[in-house]
Amino acid sequence: DNNLIPHTSYLIPSEETIVALATPSGVGAIAVIRVSGSETFSIVNKLFRGKNLEKQASHTIHFGTIRDGEMIVDEVLVSLFKAPASYTREDTIEISCHGSDFIIQKILKLIIREGARLANAGEFTQRAFLNGQLDLAQAEAVADLIASDSEASHQTAINQIRGGFSKQIAQLREQLINFASLIELELDFGEEDVEFADRDDLRQLIFKIQTVLIPLIESFELGNVIKNGVPTVIVGKPNAGKSTLLNRLLNEEKAIVSDIAGTTRDVIEDELFIGGIRFRLIDTAGLRKATDTIEAIGVERTKQQMEKASLIVYLFDASEIQLSDIEIQLDEFNAPYLLVGNKVDKLPLDKKAEFDTVYPDIIWISASENKNIEFLKDTLVRKVKTKEVKSGDTVVTNLRHYQHLTQTNDALSNVLEGLSQSITGDFLAQDIRFALHHLGEITGQITTDDLLANIFSKFCIGK
Numbered sequence: 001d002n003n004l005i006p007h008t009s010y011l012i013p014s015e016e017t018i019v020a021l022a023t024p025s026g027v028g029a030i031a032v033i034r035v036s037g038s039e040t041f042s043i044v045n046k047l048f049r050g051k052n053l054e055k056q057a058s059h060t061i062h063f064g065t066i067r068d069g070e071m072i073v074d075e076v077l078v079s080l081f082k083a084p085a086s087y088t089r090e091d092t093i094e095i096s097c098h099g100s101d102f103i104i105q106k107i108l109k110l111i112i113r114e115g116a117r118l119a120n121a122g123e124f125t126q127r128a129f130l131n132g133q134l135d136l137a138q139a140e141a142v143a144d145l146i147a148s149d150s151e152a153s154h155q156t157a158i159n160q161i162r163g164g165f166s167k168q169i170a171q172l173r174e175q176l177i178n179f180a181s182l183i184e185l186e187l188d189f190g191e192e193d194v195e196f197a198d199r200d201d202l203r204q205l206i207f208k209i210q211t212v213l214i215p216l217i218e219s220f221e222l223g224n225v226i227k228n229g230v231p232t233v234i235v236g237k238p239n240a241g242k243s244t245l246l247n248r249l250l251n252e253e254k255a256i257v258s259d260i261a262g263t264t265r266d267v268i269e270d271e272l273f274i275g276g277i278r279f280r281l282i283d284t285a286g287l288r289k290a291t292d293t294i295e296a297i298g299v300e301r302t303k304q305q306m307e308k309a310s311l312i313v314y315l316f317d318a319s320e321i322q323l324s325d326i327e328i329q330l331d332e333f334n335a336p337y338l339l340v341g342n343k344v345d346k347l348p349l350d351k352k353a354e355f356d357t358v359y360p361d362i363i364w365i366s367a368s369e370n371k372n373i374e375f376l377k378d379t380l381v382r383k384v385k386t387k388e389v390k391s392g393d394t395v396v397t398n399l400r401h402y403q404h405l406t407q408t409n410d411a412l413s414n415v416l417e418g419l420s421q422s423i424t425g426d427f428l429a430q431d432i433r434f435a436l437h438h439l440g441e442i443t444g445q446i447t448t449d450d451l452l453a454n455i456f457s458k459f460c461i462g463k
């Protein structure tokens with residue numbers, strides 16, 4: 001069965017017809033096997049008993065059987081897509097068969113026997129990219145879409161597949177290419193002192209490009225949050241009620257709750273979806289002077305976790321704490337935080353009023369009595385979503401895109417600086433080329449085999 005092991009080399013010319021299971025392996029009601037490439041129709045036709053598939057119109061579905069000689073393997077439906085009106089822009093057939101492992105393996109082997117080979121991970125999408133159906137950023141969004149597990153990450157992936165910032169990037173690149181060619185032309189004239197590229201126009205164009213680039217670069221923070229979740233750390237003194245709150249939020253007993261101070265020694269990470277956003281909750285040992293070595297590890301970890309956190313929930317026992325304690329604590333935070341006063345059930349009203357005058361943003365809850373937890377959740381979401389204001393509709397979620405956007409922006413800043421110092425065209429040209437290169441890498445106008453292999457290898461087989 002060696003031919004069922006995927007190939008490892010990418011960028012194979014797409015004359016080869018490829019096949020893969022497009023649905024998850026294992027038993028299911030139906031499974032879909034996808035075949036793509038120039039031989040698709042002739043290969044499937046040899047195995048299919050029903051109509052002559054080579055004579056049928058594109059975008060039609062046909063019932064029939066798949067046979068191995070005279071043996072009926074399964075009753076199937078085949079969906080026909082003729083080039084270029086398919087995902088890969090090649091002739092494609094999707095066979096819907098019954099979802100048994102035996103049937104799936106049998107059909108795959110038959111199709112391979114007739115001349116196809118098993119597809120590499122992401123090869124269908126790679127062909128869609130190579131045939132111009134998707135640009136690289138869109139192809140990567142396909143992988144993100146499949147992997148998306150929250151409403152927000154799904155939405156950003158869909159936006160990107162439908163064009164997203166690719167169009168903007170491509171347009172900007174086009175305009176910059178015009179300038180680059182004018183400047184390169186100046187270089188051809190060597191010693192003669194000619195300027196084809198108007199420096200003021202160039203400056204204006206760069207400003208214009210930067211007004212697009214900078215919001216995209218800034219959106220990465222939110223994009224990353226949407227894709228990877230918000231690392232949220234709950235800190236507070238021992239017995240503030242951190243474990244109780246964590247359990248309340250997660251609605252299950254994951255952390256150990258105890259009356260003995262300092263029992264929450266391990267860092268426990270869990271996920272919580274609120275309002276379509278994934279919060280990665282990190283529970284830590286409380287912030288306090290360590291009394292033994294095990295505790296010391298816990299306190300050290302709390303500090304490390306706080307450095308990694310994008311959001312800090314500072315929980316205090318309102319019935320115990322003094323106003324001055326809060327102040328000392330706030331100095332240590334270097335991420336946005338929420339002040340949460342717990343055990344409000346035990347808090348005298350006058351003390352509450354005293355806190356409220358100094359810190360009007362305190363969210364009062366009772367973790368054990370389940371008071372105001374919904375409000376806390378809403379506030380968590382609002383805290384993250386306010387970042388969205390500056391990013392508009394387009395959100396960059398991909399680290400590779402982010403890096404190229406940043407490098408483009410750096411190169412353009414160099415051009416601006418060069419212009420202000422009236423440097424010669426050859427230096428300008430160099431920075432502009434650099435900017436063009438990075439813009440091109442985002443959409444795939446400039447690629448290397450390694451880059452493509454890296455991107456598409458992250459896909460599942462059959463996509």
Ligand code: GDP
Binds near residue numbers: 241244264365
């Ligand atoms: P941690 O050390 O910060 O993780 O605190 P725990 O979650 O272990 O809670 C310490 C103690 O406070 C436990 O006995 C909890 O039952 C109690 N506790 C937690 N939340 C509340 C609350 O809202 N009201 C009251 N009265 N007790 C609470």
